[in-house]
Amino acid sequence: MIEIQNVHKSFGQLEVLKGIDLTVQKGEVVTVIGGSGSGKSTLLTCINGLEPIDKGRILVDGTEVHAKSTNLNKLRQKIGIVFQQWNAFPHLTVLENVTLAPRKVLGMGKAEAEAIAEKQLKHVGLGEKLSTYPTRLSGGQQQRMAIARALAMSPDYMLFDEVTSALDPQLVGEVLETLKMLAEEGMTMICVTHEMAFARDVSDRVAYFHKGIMAEIGVPEQLFNDPQHPETRKFLASVR
């Protein structure tokens, strides 16, 4: 369970998160939508402790992310995150990209790590590309590799930050299919996305962010068909 409690976060003078409260249950898929600069990416990087917070707290399975005593390297092993772009390690093959962390972080042997990596890469449809370098992959394939790489650590949670928004339109589908497959397998996920059809389709709940505030959260049918907050209405009208 991920518990976000009254989280405030500023970059200098700019308050980017203004008191976020959100609890994500095990197995739940929550998508986050909202305008540019509303703090969506920042929230994800706070959840895995890449960014410090100014106020409030975030608990992952009861462990406070930003507590001094927390071993972040350990905690991050159960939180996979995939960014918008620049995810691939260009000097490593697809297989090595995926085996690196299991070997160096979990101390797994080569054979075991490769078996897991191959399984995960097949899972995302990259079973044929093991010895290819990422620069020879399409953007969509690179994103799927990044997903496999995160999954190889057997995380309990996956965070996705607009993983399709840097892709050519014809490549978006294959990546969204992969996310959908994960959701159906019961992975606990928080997905920041601009793909409204996807959000409607896979989410248990959809959160709408507006200028650092979670203006509204609800099941997809409610949020998309009967938005309560005027800003949500404005936003949905603008993306339709």
Place this chain on the structure above:
Amino acid sequence: MFGYTFQWNQALARLPKMLDGAAVTMEVAVLSMLIGIALAVLLTLLRLSGSRPLKAIATTWVEIARNTPALFQIYMAHFGVASFGIHFSPFTSLLIGITFNNAGYLAENFRGALKAIPDTQTRAGRSLGMSQLQAFRYIILPQMLRIAFLPMTNQMVWAVLMTSLGVTVGMNTDLYGVTQDLNALTFRTFELFAIAAVIFYIITKIITLGARLIASRLFRY
């Protein structure tokens, strides 16, 4: 011409000695590069560290190495430290001087290379549970060394040529030192130094060609 008769045979008879000297020159150059690269990585880490004193040490090193004559650096490593009662052999002094120079130049090259690597690479590594040092070691360092590979090759060539400065601290076993001693013995100045120049040239060519070969083997992405 100018009353000087070339006597190549007399000079060529000394070739084996000069080749021994070339081996010592290579030894100094290779050692100074290996240690220099390790030190440059360390200097790079110090400069990335949050600590002001550590940053200052690294920056001072790089500034001195790059903005003073290499001759001065080698001289200091021998006669400079001797003022404090520390006495190194000419070989050691030369090695220290060139290594100091290499480390400074390479650290600056590494700094430039780092700028070309997006910091999302480190973030991606940290997100997978790696420590800062692991992310540097497994993700940043290999990419940095690739980007800096050409400057590293140039520095290696430069290190070979810098060994000739060893004579100022009494080094006489390297190619230049050997040549100078032979010259004092035989006075075949032009012939001896011409042969030495050719040997230097061949060494540096082998380095550049070898580096190209290594690069094509190593960097397949």
